Structures are given as C-alpha cells and as structure tokens.
Amino acid sequence: MSTVSSNARGPVRGRSSLWESHTFRGALVGLIPLGLLAGAVVLTLVITVLARQLVAASGFFAQQQAALITLIAGLVVAIVVYAVALWSIVRRVAAWRHDGEQAQASAVLWALCATALVVIVPVLLALLLPQHPAP
Amino acid sequence: MSPRTSPPVASIPPIANKSTKAGRGFRRLVAALLTLSVVLTGSYAAISIYIATQLVYPPQVPLYATPASLGLQYKDVTFPSREDHLQLQGWFIPGVLPNDGLTAERTIIVVHGNQANRADKSVGLLKLSGAFARRGFAVLAFDVRGNGESPPAPRSFGYFEQRDVLGAVDFLRAGTLPYPELGRPRVIAGWGLSMGGSALILAAGHEPAISAIVADSTAADYLPILEREVPKGDHLPALFTPGVLLAARAIYGMDFSAVRPVDVVAQLAPRPLFFIQGGADTFVPPANMSVLAAASQSVPNAHVQTWLVPGATHSQAYNTQPQEYVNRVIAFYTAALGPDTGAT
Numbered sequence: 001m002s003t004v005s006s007n008a009r010g011p012v013r014g015r016s017s018l019w020e021s022h023t024f025r026g027a028l029v030g031l032i033p034l035g036l037l038a039g040a041v042v043l044t045l046v047i048t049v050l051a052r053q054l055v056a057a058s059g060f061f062a063q064q065q066a067a068l069i070t071l072i073a074g075l076v077v078a079i080v081v082y083a084v085a086l087w088s089i090v091r092r093v094a095a096w097r098h099d100g101e102q103a104q105a106s107a108v109l110w111a112l113c114a115t116a117l118v119v120i121v122p123v124l125l126a127l128l129l130p131q132h133p134a135p
Numbered sequence: 136m137s138p139r140t141s142p143p144v145a146s147i148p149p150i151a152n153k154s155t156k157a158g159r160g161f162r163r164l165v166a167a168l169l170t171l172s173v174v175l176t177g178s179y180a181a182i183s184i185y186i187a188t189q190l191v192y193p194p195q196v197p198l199y200a201t202p203a204s205l206g207l208q209y210k211d212v213t214f215p216s217r218e219d220h221l222q223l224q225g226w227f228i229p230g231v232l233p234n235d236g237l238t239a240e241r242t243i244i245v246v247h248g249n250q251a252n253r254a255d256k257s258v259g260l261l262k263l264s265g266a267f268a269r270r271g272f273a274v275l276a277f278d279v280r281g282n283g284e285s286p287p288a289p290r291s292f293g294y295f296e297q298r299d300v301l302g303a304v305d306f307l308r309a310g311t312l313p314y315p316e317l318g319r320p321r322v323i324a325g326w327g328l329s330m331g332g333s334a335l336i337l338a339a340g341h342e343p344a345i346s347a348i349v350a351d352s353t354a355a356d357y358l359p360i361l362e363r364e365v366p367k368g369d370h371l372p373a374l375f376t377p378g379v380l381l382a383a384r385a386i387y388g389m390d391f392s393a394v395r396p397v398d399v400v401a402q403l404a405p406r407p408l409f410f411i412q413g414g415a416d417t418f419v420p421p422a423n424m425s426v427l428a429a430a431s432q433s434v435p436n437a438h439v440q441t442w443l444v445p446g447a448t449h450s451q452a453y454n455t456q457p458q459e460y461v462n463r464v465i466a467f468y469t470a471a472l473g474p475d476t477g478a479t
Contacts, residue, residue, distance in 0.1 A: 045385055048385055052387075059286060060289065061287060063387075064289075064386065064387070067386040067387070068184070071385060071386060109161055112165045112169060113164075113165050113168060116165065116169045116171070116172040119172040119173060122176055122179065123175050123176055123374070126376075126377045126378055127374045129377070
C-alpha cells in the first residue's frame with residue numbers, strides 16, 4: 001500500500017514541480033519588460049545628473065538643455081525598450097499557447113498585468129497621497 | 136485517472152486554459168492595461184517635466200533705478216556665490232554717518248524676494264536700502280541668481296540661493312571691497328524678503344558671521360506653498376505637483392522639501408531674529424511667522440522679535456507702514472549689532 005502510494009506520489013510531485021517551475025519561469029519572463037523599464041529609467045536619471053554636472057560650468061541654459069535632452073531621450077528609449085520587450089513576450093506567449101504550455105502563458109499574462117499596475121503606480125500615488133497642507 | 140495525477144490548483148488561475156475565447160479576452164485586457172498605464176504615466180512624466188522647466192525659470196526683471204536716484208553714493212560690485220561660483224551683481228552702498236561721513240562698519244546684506252531684483256519697486260526695496268544707509272548701516276544689495284542682472288539660474292526658493300548669501304558674506308570678509316578706505320565690516324547682518332528671508336536663514340545656519348536677521352514674509356516651509364501654488368499657476372490638477380517637484384529634482388538637482396527655514400531657526404540662537412509678517416498675506420499666511428517664532432524660541436538662549444503688520448499683503452509690510460518699519464528694523468539692528476564706533 002505504502003509502496004503504491006509512494007509510487008503514485010512520485011509522478012504527481014514531478015508534475016507539480018514541473019508545473020510550478022513553468023509558472024515561475026513564465027512569471028519571470030513576464031516581468032522582463034518591467035525590469036528593463038526600471039533599469040532604463042534609473043540609467044536615464046543617473047545620466048541626467050551626470051550630464052547636468054558635466055555642463056554646469058557652461059551656464060544655466062546649457063545645463064537645462066543637457067538635462068532635458070538626456071531626460072527626454074532616455075525616457076523615449078525606455079518606452080521603446082519596454083514596448084519591444086512587451087511585443088517579444090506577447091509573441092512568446094502565443095508560441096507557448098500553441099505548444100500547449102498554458103501554465104507558462106498564463107503566468108506571463110498575470111505578470112504583465114502586474115507590470116501594468118506597477119507602471120501606473122506613480123500616477124496613482126500622486127492622485128491618492130495627501131499633500132502637505134500649507135499653514 | 137486519479138485526481139492526484141492532475142496538476143494541483145495553483146495560486147495563478149490558468150485563465151488562458153479555460154477556453155481560447157477567454158484566453159484571448161484576457162490577453163486583450165492585459166494589452167489594454169499595459170497601453171493605458173504607459174500612456175498615462177508617460178503623459179504624466181512629460182507634463183511634469185514641461186511644468187518644471189516653466190516653474191524654475193521665470194523671466195528676469197530689469198532694474199528700474201540705482202541708489203544714485205536717492206542721492207546716495209554706491210558702487211557696483213560683482214562677487215561669486217559660494218560653491219558654484221556664479222558671478223552675482225550687486226551694489227555696495229556705504230552707510231551715512233550723522234557727520235555725513237561714510238561707514239561700512241555695520242553692513243546689512245539685503246536679499247530680495249522671488250522673481251524680483253535688488254531694487255524691487257513693488258516692495259520699495261531700493262527705498263528701504265536707502266533708509267538703512269541713511270541711518271548709518273552699509274548695504275550690500277545684490278541680485279540673487281536668476282534675477283536682475285545676475286546670471287540665469289533656476290529659482291529654488293532658497294535651496295540654491297543660500298549659496299548667494301554665503302557668497303555675499305565671503306565677499307564682505309575677504310573680497311575686494313569698493314571703498315577700501317572704510318575697511319571691512321565689523322559686523323554683518325541680513326535682511327531678507329520672502330524667498331530672500333528663507334535663503335538668509337538657511338545660509339545663516341552654515342555661517343555664524345551673519346549676526347542678526349530680519350526675515351519679512353518668510354515661509355516656515357516652502358513645500359506646502361508650492362503644493363498650493365503650482366496647480367494654481369499652471370491651471371492643472373494638484374496631482375501633477377509631486378511629478379513637477381520630482382522633475383525639478385531630476386533636471387536641476389533642487390530639493391524643495393529641504394527648503395524649511397523652520398528647521399534651521401533654532402540653531403541660530405543666540406543671534407537675534409526679527410520676523411515681520413503682513414496680517415493680510417495670503418501667499419505666506421501669518422501662521423508661518425508664528426511657526427518660525429515658536430521654533431526659534433524653542434531654545435533657551437533665543438532672541439526673537441515678531442511684528443504682524445495689520446492689513447499688509449505679501450511682502451508689503453514696508454509699503455504699508457514705511458516709517459514704523461524703518462524705525463523698528465533700525466532699532467533691532469542697533470540693539471543687535473551695537474553702535475557704529477565712528478558715530479560715537
């Protein structure tokens with residue numbers, strides 16, 4: 001009895017862990033665009049600070065221009081990188097669905113859902129957080 | 136097939152598994168969410184960046200007159216701000232003694248308000264500087280960065296401008312003064328209006344050579360005022376203010392949350408402080424003076440005076456009661472700095 005049950009649990013555990021690993025992998029893949037976006041934004045901010053300091057001696061207008069160009073270019077690059085990553089992952093989801101890897105595909109979609117929420121968090125925080133009342 | 140052999144129900148519901156239609160619907164929902172989030176956040180960032188650039192650099196106001204128009208002697212001076220060495224433009228007006236001699240023994244650094252200059256007609260600044268000079272106090276009046284004839288720079292309500300005040304102190308202590316025969320000032324005091332008061336208080340926190348301060352219409356904390364004024368000025372919902380302040384920090388490196396004179400005033404004791412406030416000021420409401428005075432008096436050796444000028448709107452205390460204003464301020468400086476040795 002115990003042998004049978006032990007034999008029965010073996011494949012169940014194997015499948016379960018396989019399913020979990022697919023789900024985990026899918027979730028990780030789904031979070032790639034968010035990671036890239038966060039990395040690009042951080043990099044943009046760092047380069048903006050550096051650009052501002054590099055041209056500080058040239059005066060305010062040069063400094064403002066350098067910071068603005070860096071910031072806007074960086075944000076555009078961040079959005080492009082994010083969009084390309086999303087497009088590539090959506091294609092991968094379609095391929096997984098075609099191959100019957102539903103768990104992985106679902107996990108990716110849920111991770112993308114979470115990504116959308118994280119991306120909108122700054123606006124939500126600005127909307128919801130109380131500001132300091134002026135005395 | 137035993138139920139044990141099928142994959143267990145997991146925390147992530149396999150929606151895409153239920154049916155192709157449901158899966159497609161979910162994919163569309165996710166795509167819509169992603170698009171919406173990027174469009175909203177991207178627009179928020181773009182608008183915030185634009186407003187930040189508008190907020191920090193208003194057009195510079197040219198000077199309308201010089202101390203010569205009041206019959207006073209003066210010389211143009213140029214000195215660098217501390218740390219970032221911006222070349223600031225100003226006037227050095229020697230004090231006039233009762234015997235008509237000139238003096239620089241007690242010098243007042245005059246710091247104008249936001250979007251103004253060292254002559255600021257709307258608040259009577261040139262006349263006030265002239266009144267100080269005629270009562271025996273030399274005046275160093277200068278254009279804060281981004282104002283008047285000083286180089287363009289972002290306005291930061293005191294965050295960067297305190298470096299200009301510190302530059303003025305350095306100039307008085309070690310620079311090439313325009314009246315060498317008068318020697319260097321024995322004591323240095325400050326008078327600041329609104330943003331100028333904020334810059335002065337923040338600077339005095341780093342510079343003990345500023346012996347006494349008059350702060351007129353100065354806010355205890357500028358962040359709440361910005362949070363109130365930015366949406367008003369740009370006709371935008373208040374939700375953009377945090378984005379604007381963040382963008383200003385990214386583009387210009389300024390931290391408005393650090394412009395809190397209320398955190399510094401207690402450190403200035405025992406140096407005498409005089410807070411003046413318009414009773415009808417709606418931009419920096421009178422409660423600010425109470426907050427600053429209370430914070431200043433939180434230490435045992437504080438010397439704090441206050442004066443609430445009834446009916447005066449923002450920065451208009453001098454224009455509302457000019458004679459009383461000069462008398463009170465001169466009495467404060469005389470008590471704080473002592474008499475001019477040349478006059479005795």
